[in-house]
Amino acid sequence: xxxxxxxxxxxxxxxxxxxxxxxxxxxxxxxxxxxxxxxxxxxxxxxxxxxxxxxxxxxxxxxxxxxxxxxxxxxxxxxxxxxxxxxxxxxxxxxxxxxxxxxxxxxxxxxxxxxxxxxxxxxxxxxxxxxxxxxxxxxxxxxxxxxxxxxxxxxxxxxxxxxxxxxxxxxxxxxxxxxxxxxxxxxxxxxxxxxxxxxxxxxxxxxxxxxxxxxxxxxxxxxxxxxxxxxxxxxxxxxxxxxxxxxxxxxxxxxxxxxxxxxxxxxxxxxxxxxxxxxxxxxxxxxxxxxxxxxxxxxxxxxxxxxxxxxxxxxxxxxxxxxxxxxxxxxxxxxxxxxxxxxxxxxxxxxxxxxxxxxxxxxxxxxxxxxxxxxxxxxxxxxxxxxxxxxxxxxxxxxxxxxxxxxxxxxxxxxxxxxxxxxxxxxxxxxxxxxxxxxxxxxxxxxxxxxxxxxxxxxxxxxxxxxxxxxxxxxxxxxxxxxxxxxxxxxxxxxxxxxxxxxxxxxxxxxxxxxxxxxxxxxxxxxxxxxxxxxxxxxxxxxxxxxxxxxxxxxxxxxxxxxxxxxxxxxxxxxxxxxxxxxxxxxxxxxxxxxx
RNA sequence: GGAGGCGUAGCGAAGCUGGUUAUCGCGCCGGCCUGUCAAGCCGGAGAUCGCGGGUUCGAUGCCCGUCGCUUCCGCCA
Numbered sequence: 129x130x131x132x133x134x135x136x137x138x139x140x141x142x143x144x145x146x147x148x149x150x151x152x153x154x155x156x157x158x159x160x161x162x163x164x165x166x167x168x169x170x171x172x173x174x175x176x177x178x179x180x181x182x183x184x185x186x187x188x189x190x191x192x193x194x195x196x197x198x199x200x201x202x203x204x205x206x207x208x209x210x211x212x213x214x215x216x217x218x219x220x221x222x223x224x225x226x227x228x229x230x231x232x233x234x235x236x237x238x239x240x241x242x243x244x245x246x247x248x249x250x251x252x253x254x255x256x257x258x259x260x261x262x263x264x265x266x267x268x269x270x271x272x273x274x275x276x277x278x279x280x281x282x283x284x285x286x287x288x289x290x291x292x293x294x295x296x297x298x299x300x301x302x303x304x305x306x307x308x309x310x311x312x313x314x315x316x317x318x319x320x321x322x323x324x325x326x327x328x329x330x331x332x333x334x335x336x337x338x339x340x341x342x343x344x345x346x347x348x349x350x351x352x353x354x355x356x357x358x359x360x361x362x363x364x365x366x367x368x369x370x371x372x373x374x375x376x377x378x379x380x381x382x383x384x385x386x387x388x389x390x391x392x393x394x395x396x397x398x399x400x401x402x403x404x405x406x407x408x409x410x411x412x413x414x415x416x417x418x419x420x421x422x423x424x425x426x427x428x429x430x431x432x433x434x435x436x437x438x439x440x441x442x443x444x445x446x447x448x449x450x451x452x453x454x455x456x457x458x459x460x461x462x463x464x465x466x467x468x469x470x471x472x473x474x475x476x477x478x479x480x481x482x483x484x485x486x487x488x489x490x491x492x493x494x495x496x497x498x499x500x501x502x503x504x505x506x507x508x509x510x511x512x513x514x515x516x517x518x519x520x521x522x523x524x525x526x527x528x529x530x531x532x533x534x535x536x537x538x539x540x541x542x543x544x545x546x547x548x549x550x551x552x553x554x555x556x557x558x559x560x561x562x563x564x565x566x567x568x569x570x571x572x573x574x575x576x577x578x579x580x581x582x583x584x585x586x587x588x589x590x591x592x593x594x595x596x597x598x599x600x601x602x603x604x605x606x607x608x609x610x611x612x613x614x615x616x617x618x619x620x621x622x623x624x625x626x627x628x629x630x631x632x633x634x635x636x637x638x639x640x641x642x643x644x645x646x647x648x649x650x651x652x653x654x655x656x657x658x659x660x661x662x663x664x665x666x667x668x669x670x671x672x673x674x675x676x677x678x679x680x681x682x683x684x685x686x687x688x689x690x691x692x693x694x695x696x697x698x699x700x701x702x703x704x705x706x707x708x709x710x711x712x713x714x715x716x717x718x719x720x721x722x723x724x
Numbered sequence: 725g726g727a728g729g730c731g732u733a734g735c736g737a738a739g740c741u742g743g744u745u746a747u748c749g750c751g752c753c754g755g756c757c758u759g760u761c762a763a764g765c766c767g768g769a770g771a772u773c774g775c776g777g778g779u780u781c782g783a784u785g786c787c788c789g790u791c792g793c794u795u796c797c798g799c800c801a
Contacts, residue, residue: 164758176761183758198751215759223761240752243735246762251735254793307801327801354800479727479797538796580801616801689794 132203132233139175143224145208150227152177153235155265156200157245159193166193168229170204173270178217178226179204185229192232199238199245199265205231253680258694260685272682275394276670280347282393283367286386292343292369297332299325299349304644307580308352311362319711325351328663331648333370334582334620337659338651342372347666356689358678359612359668363687369617370661376603376619379662380559383607383615391555395673403557403607411560412530416454416537418563421611422556424549426540428533429514431455431524440502442486446526453526454536457514458543461521462489470498470521473539477525482535486524490516499524541611552675558608562586565593565602566633574635579604581630583618584660590626597633607664609672617662624652 134153141150157171166181181193196202206227217223242259243251247267256263263269284294303310303324310324326332328350336344348368356362367386371379384401391397404422411420414427431453435443443453458465465473465487474485488500494507503510516522525536544550565585566575575597577583585593589600603619621627627649631641642649667679680686687693707714 158761158763160760160763162758162760162763163756165760166758167760167763169761178761180759212759215761217761220761240734244751249735250737252731252793255735308799330801352800355798357800358795360800475728481797577801583801690792 131235132205132231134203137174138170138172138177139221141177141208141222141225141227143210145225146210148208149205149230150208151203151205152179152227153203154201155245156196156198156202156238159196159198161194166190167226168193168196168204170202173274175221177222178211178220179206179229180226181229189229189232192234193229196232196234197238198241199262200234201236201238203233203235204229253688254694257680257686257688260695264684269681272670272674272676273684275674276666276682278394279390279670279673280367280666282390283345283347283386285393286389287343287345287369290343290382290385292345293341294346295336295341295344296346297326297329297336297348301326301332302644304331305640308354311351311353314710314712316709316711327352328366329368330580330582331645333368333661334648334659335651337370337372337622338654338656340372340657342657342659344371344661345369348663356687356691358680359671361667361679361683361686362691364679364683365666366663367615367666368661368663370659372657372659374619374658374660376561376605376660379617379619379660380605383662383664384557387557390669391673397555399555399557403559405559405561407562408560408564408601409562411558412533412537413454416533416535416540417611418560418606419608419611419613420537420558421541421544421550422558422608423551423554423610424544426456426458426543426549428454428456428536428540431514431526433513434503434506434510435526437506438502440486440499442484443524443526446528446532449528451527452529452532453524454532455514456523456525456536456540456543457516458521458523458547459517460519461543461547462491462519465521467497470523473523473542476538476542477535480535480538481531482525482527485535485539486526488522488524490518490520490522492518495522554610555672556610557614560606560608561604562601563604563606564598565589565600565604566597568598575633577630577634578602579616579618581634581636582620582627584621584626585630594629594633603660605662607662609669612668612672613665614668614672615662615664617660619658619660622652622656622658624649627652 132151135151138152138154152170154170154172156168157176158169160167164183168179169176170179181190204227206229208225209228211224211226241262242255243249243262245262245265249256249263249266264273300313300323303312303322308327310327313323313325315321315323329346329348333344346368348366349363350366351363353362354360384403388399388401391399408418411418416428432447435447435453446453470485470487477485487498488495488503489497490511495504495510510516514522523536523539525532527535564578565583567578569576579602583602583604586601586603593600605617606613607615621630628638631638667682670682671679674682676682685693685695692699
């Protein structure tokens with residue numbers, strides 16, 4: 129039989145089409161046989177349409193309809209008819225009509241499914257990944273992949289209109305020493321040499337600035353050989369942008385405008401633009417994170433003023449060692465938080481390196497429970513100082529500054545979820561600015577770049593940063609949305625002398641720098657313009673817009689947590705011939721050797 | 725590398741302190757059914773309870789080990 133090509137999709141028929149003869153192509157989503165009358169829901173990416181086989185249909189047709197199982201791919205010819213008034217389904221776009229079938233063609237049958245195709249499956253992730261092509265048929269996944277398309281479309285639309293050029297950069301590049309672990313690609317033509325897959329197009333976009341393409345962007349695939357997380361995969365996609373002759377404010381403005389356009393176009397949401405800015409120090413001190421979720425407040429307070437007058441030795445020694453003691457007042461939580469629940473909060477803190485979590489409750493008499501006996505004589509001062517009221521729970525964290533911030537920050541996040549303080553409909557953007565340029569590595573006793581080596585120190589540190597790297601802030605910024613780092617960028621160094629001074633601070637020998645990215649340094653000597661940029665994670669953005677907590681939900685074919693694909697079983701062994709071509713020998717780790 | 729959680733039919737789950745013919749829903753197979761839209765009703769098949777060892781008269785359940793998945797820490801400029 130000649131193929132019955134569709135004349136309409138499964139999502140478009142309404143009462144207006146009554147009487148028309150149509151052909152639909154799609155998948156059998158549901159099949160309800162009532163003995164006499166028979167309903168089939170036919171589905172494609174546009175929607176669902178109800179097909180009816182009536183009592184008086186030909187026997188052969190009825191039999192064929194009865195043989196249709198889940199996910200058979202079929203073509204159906206029939207006549208659009210209005211449903212009887214009482215049979216209209218208001219939950220269906222096509223609920224006003226049904227198609228009375230005249231002809232059914234089975235385009236392909238379908239085995240018994242490993243899991244049902246439902247709006248949101250509850251099947252296990254391994255099965256979903258193994259049969260990803262089936263999982264992607266679900267409405268939830270289709271919606272998210274379509275959302276992802278709409279997001280990248282809106283981004284391109286906005287940036288093109290803003291005079292940006294979309295330019296591709298190589299994915300076979302030179303391995304660079306800093307940052308994450310590189311994926312390496314062996315060279316066949318050059319024995320023993322390797323390409324690396326880019327962790328980002330960083331160096332190339334800077335070179336494009338030197339070339340005069342003053343507004344660049346790319347939807348760039350990036351690769352980092354590190355352990356996965358809910359918001360991290362081996363490969364992921366960035367909107368990578370770079371601009372010449374710009375200040376931080378210019379970059380913020382274009383990014384804010386882009387986000388506004390994306391949310392308006394793909395979700396119909398009007399974002400309040402001109403995002404809030406918080407310094408890194410404030411973000412850490414107040415929320416215990418460089419990516420704070422500001423959909424709820426509950427900021428930390430400094431508890432150090434109350435430490436000296438108390439006999440509680442733990443906090444005293446923390447302060448003497450240069451650490452911090454922070455207080456988190458949880459309004460009205462005293463009654464709900466038993467010792468057991470507080471211990472659970474403490475466990476959360478401990479995973480972030482805290483030794484413990486002190487607490488006390490505010491009562492009519494003063495302070496009660498936990499460490500209150502050490503502080504009751506200061507009860508009034510503490511309560512007024514922290515603005516704590518009767519019924520509040522006060523959590524106290526004393527540790528080295530960063531540990532104190534991070535661990536209490538984790539407690540804050542958990543409380544935000546547990547106490548349902550988070551408005552799920554909110555998109556709360558915040559710029560984190562004034563990041564430190566360098567971090568001290570206690571183990572190596574060296575200074576390291578906090579982000580990367582190409583970021584500009586802020587002007588006030590330009591003279592002195594080599595001598596005293598600790599306090600130096602860079603023109604570095606992150607864009608944070610609902611507690612996720614969404615974008616990160618900086619104003620770059622375009623002066624080779626300045627760049628060399630940075631290398632010196634982080635103990636990067638001149639010869640190594642020349643060897644690794646001499647080409648970039650050399651380009652700076654040919655009239656490189658001042659420039660800066662930002663890169664935004666597409667997967668995370670779409671994930672948040674879709675209300676999900678894993679980027680696997682918005683990536684068509686993701687890897688699992690172990691960095692493998694259950695569908696195609698990659699990574700996989702290769703033939704000895706291939707290895708020989710690439711001049712490679714495999715040396716198995718000891719443990720695996722025994723198993724071989 | 726480390727910590728927590730999970731592992732019972734194709735899928736999702738139940739199985740309390742050790743003794744069941746291992747339960748339920750979806751799916752699958754067969755039958756009935758004229759208006760459903762997660763259709764309904766009746767019947768049936770389908771499980772070495774992740775794997776190995778131990779304790780016990782007896783283990784899905786307790787203990788040890790191991791594997792897998794998952795979330796997090798480390799890592800991710």
